Amino acid sequence: MKLLVIGLNHKTAPIEVRERITFGPDIIAGALRDLRGHEGVHEAVVLSTCNRTEVYCATDDGGEETVRHWLGGFHGVEHERVNPFLYAHAGRDAVTHLLRVGCGLDSMVLGEPQILGQVKSAFATATSCTATGKLVSRLFQHAFSVAKTVRTDTAIGSSPVSxxxxxxxxxxxxxxxxxxxxxxxxxxxxxxxxxxxxxxxxxxxxxxxxxxxxxxxxxxxxxxxxxxxxxxxxxxxxxxxxxxxxxxxxxxxxxxxxxxxxxxxxxxxxxxxxxxxxxxxxxxxxxxxxxxxxxxxxxxxxxVIDEGLRSRQAAALEAEEIVAFHAEEFMGWLRSLDAASVIADYRSRAEHLRDEVLERAKRQLEAGKSAPDVLTFLAHTLTNKLLHAPSTRLRQAAREGEADILEAANELFQLGPAAPAAAPPQ
Structure with missing residues (x-):
C-alpha cells in the first residue's frame, strides 16, 4: 500500500469550484463508506474546510485515478470540471503535506491554529467509521505530535492573524x-x-x-x-x-x-x-x-491577511525544518514495515524447517536411537537446512562478482571483512 493525498484548496481552486466539492458533517460518514467501497482503497480520511477539501488514503497502485474520479463523481461534478484544480501527493510528499497542513503552513492564514482542530476532527470521524487502519492512523498521530512541537518550539502562532x-x-x-x-x-x-x-x-x-x-x-x-x-x-x-x-x-x-x-x-x-x-x-x-x-x-x-503575516515568516522557516525532519522520521518507520514483513517471512520459514527436523528426530527416538545421536542429527540437519539457501545465493554472488550482496551479508550476519568477489567466468 502507498500513502496518497488528493485535494484542492484556496491556492488551486476558486471558491466557485471549492464550494461544489465540500463534505458537510452529515455526509462524511457515507462518503467514507462509498470511497472505501472502491477497489484498492483501504484506508481514508476526508478533510473538508472552507479553504480545502482533501482525501488522505492508503491505496494500491492505481489509487490516484480512482480517488480523482471519485472526488468529483460523489458530488455529481464532471471529472473534467474538477481535475484541473486537483493536486496529488504520494509517499513522502503526502506525509510532508499533512504535517504542513496540521502546522498551519499550508493555510491561507500562515500558522492559524484552527486547522489542527479540523484535522483532528476529520481523523476522529474517519476512525469512528472504521475507515482508518495502521498506516493512516500512525500518520495522523504523527502529524498531531509534530504540530504540537511546532507550536511549542516556534513563534508561528504569536501574531493574532486568522x-x-x-x-x-x-x-x-x-x-x-x-x-x-x-x-x-x-x-x-x-x-x-x-x-x-x-x-x-x-x-x-x-x-x-x-x-x-x-x-x-x-x-x-x-x-x-x-x-x-x-x-x-x-x-x-x-x-x-x-x-x-x-x-x-x-x-x-x-x-x-x-x-x-x-x-x-x-x-x-x-x-x-x-x-x-x-x-x-x-x-x-x-x-x-x-x-x-x-x-x-x-x-x-x-x-488583509497578508499584512499580518510578516512576523510569522521567520517562524515558518523554523517550522519547515521541523516538518522536514519529522517527515523523514515517519518515512523511516514506513520503511521498517518492509523489514518487518521480511523478518516475519524468514522466521516463519525457519520455524517450518525446525518443526520438520524436530519431527524426524522424534521418530528416530521412537525407533530406539540414542539421545546423543539424535541430538547430533538434529543440530547438524537443522544447521544445514537454515544455511542452505543463503549459502547457495552467496556462492552465486561470488561467482558473478556481486560484491554488494557479499558486503550486505557481511553486515547482516556481523562477520569479518568480506573476501573479494571472484570474477565471473569468461
Missing part, C-alpha cells in the same frame, strides 16, 4: 467606531466564536448570534453580552445589523438577496458590511449587486 481577525480588521476599516454598530453573526462554530471575541475586544456595540441550534447560539452570545436567535428569525433582525459575518456548514445559502433587500429598505439604505466566510457560501452572490451592501468572501480577505 480569517476571523481579518474579517474584524476589515470591519474596523469601514466603521471607524465599532461601539456604535450592531453585528449579526450567523453560525456558532469555532470561527464565529473567534469573530465574536475579536469584535468584543474592539468594543462592538451589540452582538446577535443566529444559529440552527439556538442553545449553541446562546452559549456563544452569553460570553460577549449578546443575544441569540434561530436562523429562521434572521429576517426579523437583519435590519438592525450594520455588520453581518457568516460561517455555517449549510450546503445552501442561508441569506438570500430578497431578505437583504427588505432589510435595506427598513434601514433606509444605511450601508451594510457583510463577510461570508463559509464554503459553500452562506450569502447568495447576487447580494453583492445591491446598492449599499459591501459583500466580501473568504477569498477577498487574503489582502
Amino acid at each position: 480569517v476571523a481577525f481579518a474579517a474584524v480588521s476589515l470591519a474596523r476599516q469601514i466603521f471607524s467606531d465599532l461601539s456604535q454598530q450592531t453585528a449579526m453573526l450567523i453560525g456558532a462554530g469555532e470561527t464565529i466564536e473567534l469573530v465574536a471575541r475579536h469584535l468584543h475586544q474592539n468594543g462592538i456595540g451589540r452582538i446577535i448570534v443566529a444559529n440552527r441550534t439556538v442553545e449553541r447560539a446562546h452559549e456563544v452570545a452569553a460570553q460577549f453580552d449578546g443575544f441569540a436567535i434561530a436562523l429562521t428569525e434572521i429576517a426579523n433582525h437583519l435590519a438592525d445589523a450594520d455588520i453581518v459575518i457568516s460561517s455555517t456548514a449549510s450546503p445552501l445559502p442561508v441569506l438570500g438577496k430578497g431578505t437583504v433587500e427588505r432589510a435595506l429598505k427598513k434601514r433606509r439604505h444605511r450601508p451594510m458590511f457583510m463577510v461570508d466566510i463559509a464554503v459553500p457560501r452562506d450569502i447568495e452572490p447576487e447580494v453583492a449587486s445591491l446598492t449599499d451592501v459591501y459583500l466580501y468572501t473568504v477569498d477577498d480577505l487574503q489582502g
